[in-house]
Amino acid sequence: xxxxQGLISAENxxxxxxxxxxxxxxxxxxxxxxxxxxxxxxxxxxxxxxxxNAELADHLCGQTGSYRIIEKLKEMxxxxxxxxxxxxxxxxxxxxxxxxxxxxxxxxxQEVAALRVASAHWFFQNNxxxxxxxxxxxxxxxxxxxxxxxxxxxxxxxxxxxxxxATTYLNKLPIEVVEQYPSLIVMHIFMHTKAGDLAYAKNxxxxxxxxxxxxxxxxxxxxxxxxxxxxxxxxxxxxxxxxDKPLDAAALESLYRLLSEISPDQPIFSYTxxxxxxxxxxxxxxxxxxxxxxxxxxxxxxxLNSDYALIYIYFHYAExxxxxxxxEKVEQALQQAxxxxxxxxxxxxxxxxxxxxxxxxxxxxxxxxxxAATALKQASGENTINDSWLTLxxxxxxxxxxIEAFNRHHQKVGTLLEQANAIxxxxxxxxxxxxxxxxxxxxxxxxxxxxxxxxxxxxxxLAEIEAQLKAYPLSRFLPSRLRLTKARLLLHLNRIEEADKxxxxxxxxxxxxxxxxxxxxxxxxxxxxxxxxxNEQQAVECCRHATVLCLEGQCxxxxxxxxxxxxPVYQLTLRAGTEPLTTFLKEITATVNIQQRYGLTExxxxxxxxxxxxxSNREIAENICxxxxxxxxxxxxxxxxxxxxxxxxxxxxxxxxxLDG
Numbered sequence: 001x002x003x004x005q006g007l008i009s010a011e012n013x014x015x016x017x018x019x020x021x022x023x024x025x026x027x028x029x030x031x032x033x034x035x036x037x038x039x040x041x042x043x044x045x046x047x048x049x050x051x052x053n054a055e056l057a058d059h060l061c062g063q064t065g066s067y068r069i070i071e072k073l074k075e076m077x078x079x080x081x082x083x084x085x086x087x088x089x090x091x092x093x094x095x096x097x098x099x100x101x102x103x104x105x106x107x108x109x110q111e112v113a114a115l116r117v118a119s120a121h122w123f124f125q126n127n128x129x130x131x132x133x134x135x136x137x138x139x140x141x142x143x144x145x146x147x148x149x150x151x152x153x154x155x156x157x158x159x160x161x162x163x164x165x166a167t168t169y170l171n172k173l174p175i176e177v178v179e180q181y182p183s184l185i186v187m188h189i190f191m192h193t194k195a196g197d198l199a200y201a202k203n204x205x206x207x208x209x210x211x212x213x214x215x216x217x218x219x220x221x222x223x224x225x226x227x228x229x230x231x232x233x234x235x236x237x238x239x240x241x242x243x244d245k246p247l248d249a250a251a252l253e254s255l256y257r258l259l260s261e262i263s264p265d266q267p268i269f270s271y272t273x274x275x276x277x278x279x280x281x282x283x284x285x286x287x288x289x290x291x292x293x294x295x296x297x298x299x300x301x302x303x304l305n306s307d308y309a310l311i312y313i314y315f316h317y318a319e320x321x322x323x324x325x326x327x328e329k330v331e332q333a334l335q336q337a338x339x340x341x342x343x344x345x346x347x348x349x350x351x352x353x354x355x356x357x358x359x360x361x362x363x364x365x366x367x368x369x370x371x372a373a374t375a376l377k378q379a380s381g382e383n384t385i386n387d388s389w390l391t392l393x394x395x396x397x398x399x400x401x402x403i404e405a406f407n408r409h410h411q412k413v414g415t416l417l418e419q420a421n422a423i424x425x426x427x428x429x430x431x432x433x434x435x436x437x438x439x440x441x442x443x444x445x446x447x448x449x450x451x452x453x454x455x456x457x458x459x460x461x462l463a464e465i466e467a468q469l470k471a472y473p474l475s476r477f478l479p480s481r482l483r484l485t486k487a488r489l490l491l492h493l494n495r496i497e498e499a500d501k502x503x504x505x506x507x508x509x510x511x512x513x514x515x516x517x518x519x520x521x522x523x524x525x526x527x528x529x530x531x532x533x534x535n536e537q538q539a540v541e542c543c544r545h546a547t548v549l550c551l552e553g554q555c556x557x558x559x560x561x562x563x564x565x566x567x568p569v570y571q572l573t574l575r576a577g578t579e580p581l582t583t584f585l586k587e588i589t590a591t592v593n594i595q596q597r598y599g600l601t602e603x604x605x606x607x608x609x610x611x612x613x614x615x616s617n618r619e620i621a622e623n624i625c626x627x628x629x630x631x632x633x634x635x636x637x638x639x640x641x642x643x644x645x646x647x648x649x650x651x652x653x654x655x656x657x658x659l660d661g
Contacts, residue, residue: 161308271300
């Protein structure tokens with residue numbers, strides 16, 4: 001058989017799979033004997049890169065005319081695979097390439113490293129950085145690999161969602177090579193933050209900032225201004241949010257200066273700066289400014305064609321709208337993020353975890369506790385989050401503890417708070433410790449009437465946290481919650497006038513800043529101070545304000561949290577009889593009554609009522625418009641709460657309690 005008859009085409013090479021020696025003999029006998037020296041050299045040299053074109057082949061072979069050899073190989077049907085419709089890029093069939101690599105290593109091994117270095121240079125000069133890095137690493141020229149990695153900027157890969165690729169490249173370099181380049185050190189630190197090794201990252205960053213004289217020099221050489229700017233963007237925008245380091249005044253001024261200096265052809269800088277500043281203004285409760293920056297970061301992400309960046313922008317949108325209680329917009333933002341994740345990043349545990357946490361908080365605010373709990377179970381690692389910014393930790397533990405508190409599982413709440421503190425200690429997250437203490441105090445005040453000693457210990461804890469928060473002058477996230485917790489504590493201490501004055505101040509502040517989530521809680525507590533002072537009309541008015549804010553998004557959790565304290569105020573407001581507030585509050589009071597009398601949620605109560613009628617799970621599902629799996633899930637929860645083990649036992653108890661819906 002002759003070569004041109006196509007008997008050695010890529011389709012026929014599979015006959016040799018697993019018999020490399022036979023394939024080698026066949027190729028030697030049938031191919032190499034028919035090729036001239038230049039063609040043989042071409043095959044051996046161009047087998048090194050994962051793909052090649054005529055220009056790269058000319059560069060490696062040191063002569064022109066490679067396109068003619070490529071055409072001849074195509075005519076011979078010689079194991080050549082076209083990678084594009086234009087016929088610019090090619091590779092060899094995998095088995096044929098392996099044969100060539102083996103032959104090159106056997107006959108001309110001394111040339112391999114130099115050819116790979118030449119390939120790396122050509123790929124880099126022609127804007128193919130990933131292949132340049134791969135060839136440099138394969139050549140074992142680590143200095144060249146480091147220089148290429150340094151020049152392309154690994155942080156650009158991370159913003160494009162290629163984090164594992166960036167990590168792979170960096171991990172192939174010894175730490176002593178990495179430490180020769182300031183940008184590689186910073187990226188080494190960033191990769192450890194993404195992996196959840198925050199204590200190591202913080203220590204390494206502190207050491208780098210000290211040795212570089214705050215990013216101005218390295219190893220006796222001045223760091224150029226453009227590189228200083230890039231490094232500060234990475235540190236302030238990518239690393240600090242993970243390390244519980246809000247922007248200070250100097251960093252904020254520096255980032256705004258950089259923002260004013262970047263050119264329109266630098267969308268990666270525009271995206272990163274606007275996203276960082278949007279996150280900062282969210283922490284400052286300046287939501288209009290935050291949304292404005294996120295809108296501009298969105299434009300930058302679109303220019304970068306980075307779906308990965310878009311996901312985080314939608315997460316930040318959701319975070320803002322949770323603060324402002326615009327729950328329909330929360331749902332829209334999460335749907336957009338979910339669509340991208342399902343399309344491109346469904347196997348990314350960190351993105352799925354963040355999505356699950358946001359969904360859990362969304363359902364929690366609707367007081368759909370079962371759905372919120374299910375969402376949290378989908379979160380990777382349950383209570384351990386690797387790639388997580390601080391407020392995501394806050395949301396996770398706030399929702400998880402809130403669900404257990406509603407279900408009166410106070411021991412589980414304590415366990416969760418201990419887990420949060422353990423993460424805070426491990427990752428050196430001071431504000432997570434503070435948030436955990438505020439959550440503990442709030443839930444304790446909601447669940448019980450603590451004795452005086454415990455109330456005094458709470459007072460001491462709040463004073464300590466207040467002093468610690470002075471280290472974060474540009475953050476309002478925790479200070480706002482601290483003051484609200486203080487007002488709640490003053491109510492329990494029966495210091496009504498002090499609580500009332502503080503709540504009036506908080507209401508003015510939260511209304512101005514549109515912190516509606518906190519504003520609702522402030523109005524509810526203010527209604528209680530007015531009620532205790534005997535001002536029933538003002539109490540009803542405050543309750544109405546809180547309820548109006550919750551009506552559109554059907555946010556029921558805050559009213560439910562405070563129901564034990566505020567039931568008299570709810571009853572007063574119901575008697576005032578203003579729709580649609582009345583319907584909303586009737587649902588709240590009915591749910592509270594069910595929980596107090598039977599220890600069930602409203603949806604579990606409906607399920608039990610249907611079960612008492614002798615219906616099957618399928619019939620119950622049809623009657624209350626849910627899936628059969630949802631019915632089974634609710635029954636498991638009911639078994640646990642009522643300490644029963646079968647449907648029959650639940651039905652008997654429901655009949656005894658005369659539950660008929």
